[in-house]
Amino acid sequence: MLLKNRWITITRPAHQAGKLIKRLEIDGANIIAFPLLEIIPPKYPALVQQQVDRLKDYDTAIFISPNAVERALLFLDKPYLKSLKIAAVGKKTALSLQHHGLSVDYFPNKLFNSEALLALNEMQQVENKKIAIFRGEGGRHLLRDTLQQRGAQIEYINVYARQCPANDIGLLKQHYLQHKLDIIVLTSGESLSHLLRLAEGARWLNQVPLLVGSERIKQLFLQHYQQQYTGKIWISSDPSDESIYTSLTRLFLASKRPKGIG
Numbered sequence: 016m017l018l019k020n021r022w023i024t025i026t027r028p029a030h031q032a033g034k035l036i037k038r039l040e041i042d043g044a045n046i047i048a049f050p051l052l053e054i055i056p057p058k059y060p061a062l063v064q065q066q067v068d069r070l071k072d073y074d075t076a077i078f079i080s081p082n083a084v085e086r087a088l089l090f091l092d093k094p095y096l097k098s099l100k101i102a103a104v105g106k107k108t109a110l111s112l113q114h115h116g117l118s119v120d121y122f123p124n125k126l127f128n129s130e131a132l133l134a135l136n137e138m139q140q141v142e143n144k145k146i147a148i149f150r151g152e153g154g155r156h157l158l159r160d161t162l163q164q165r166g167a168q169i170e171y172i173n174v175y176a177r178q179c180p181a182n183d184i185g186l187l188k189q190h191y192l193q194h195k196l197d198i199i200v201l202t203s204g205e206s207l208s209h210l211l212r213l214a215e216g217a218r219w220l221n222q223v224p225l226l227v228g229s230e231r232i233k234q235l236f237l238q239h240y241q242q243q244y245t246g247k248i249w250i251s252s253d254p255s256d257e258s259i260y261t262s263l264t265r266l267f268l269a270s271k272r273p274k275g276i277g
Contacts, residue, residue: 017264019043024187024199026051026206029180031081035256039263047190049199051206053180054082057173058152060090066172067091072145073170075100077132077158079150081111086174087149093117099147104132107255127253128231129158142166152176179209184217191219198266202228202254204235211243221246226262228254 023039024047025032036046057063067090070076076099078084093116100120103109105127109119123131132138145168148158152173159169190196201207207227214220224247227233233250251262 016043018267021045021263021267022047022190022195022197023263024049024190024196026199026201026210028052028054028082030054035259038256038260042264044263045195047187047196049184049186050180051201051209052203053178054086054151055176055178057086057176059173063090063172063174066147066170067095070095070147071098073099073147074144075102075141075146077102077104077146077148078108078112079104079148079154079158081107082151082175083149084108084111084115086151087172088115090174100137102132102137104129105255127255128229129155129161133158133161138162139165144168146170147172149174177205179205179213181209181213184210184213184220187223188217188219191223196223198224198226198249198263200226200228200259200263201232202259204232207232207236207240211240214243216243220244224249226251226259226266228259 018039020043022045025036026049027035029048029050032048032050036048039046070091076096078087078101096117101112101117103112103119103122105122106124107127109122112119121135121137123135125131141162143166146162147170149172152175159171162169187196187199199210201210221244225244226249227236228251230250233248236248249262249266251258
């Protein structure tokens with residue numbers, strides 16, 4: 016049992032954390048479930064419905080995440096998408112679409128992010144194409160901005176919003192004081208931001224390593240949060256359950272560790 020007696024904090028939204036937690040527990044880990052993100056309905060549902068009703072005018076629909084898939088289908092009937100090309104940012108999003116009986120025309124097979132999607136051949140010749148991007152409120156604009164530069168007409172359809180369900184990190188401090196906090200896993204930039212905001216500069220947190228889910232989150236840390244956290248940061252290749260599991264098992268072995276900073 017590679018992770019026996021390790022105390023690992025998982026900060027994924029509660030409805031998305033189950034599979035990773037179960038796998039880590041099978042390997043002997045003790046899990047502290049501490050969601051730092053919660054998916055909630057969009058701020059303007061009437062606007063979303065109006066946008067969805069115009070989908071027949073579009074060429075392509077891009078889904079940013081499994082949450083985007085699940086929340087979008089609360090507003091639209093699947094036949095609305097039959098006449099469109101469908102793209103997904105990553106494999107999990109593609110699987111979510113396929114689970115609902117929808118064919119996915121293209122998605123990146125390796126890295127699961129906007130950059131990888133934009134690198135696909137299908138995303139190069141988009142001049143005068145009308146593209147709807149299903150996503151949550153906020154977040155990066157790289158996908159929209161790049162496609163607009165390539166001549167596409169882009170409309171965001173914000174089918175959900177995010178919020179932080181935690182009010183403080185007292186639970187994590189209790190575990191730390193009991194020597195039951197080995198690492199905190201953060202799979203999004205927002206989760207990192209929420210953790211450090213709630214910590215309010217707490218010095219004890221600097222003694223707890225962080226595992227972040229991508230190089231992009233590391234860059235976010237380097238740009239904005241180096242003064243707030245001075246501990247060790249490890250980097251997973253991507254935020255998928257498989258990559259997080261692999262990074263954790265390697266981290267806790269004496270040899271073969273993932274690249275770290277700090």
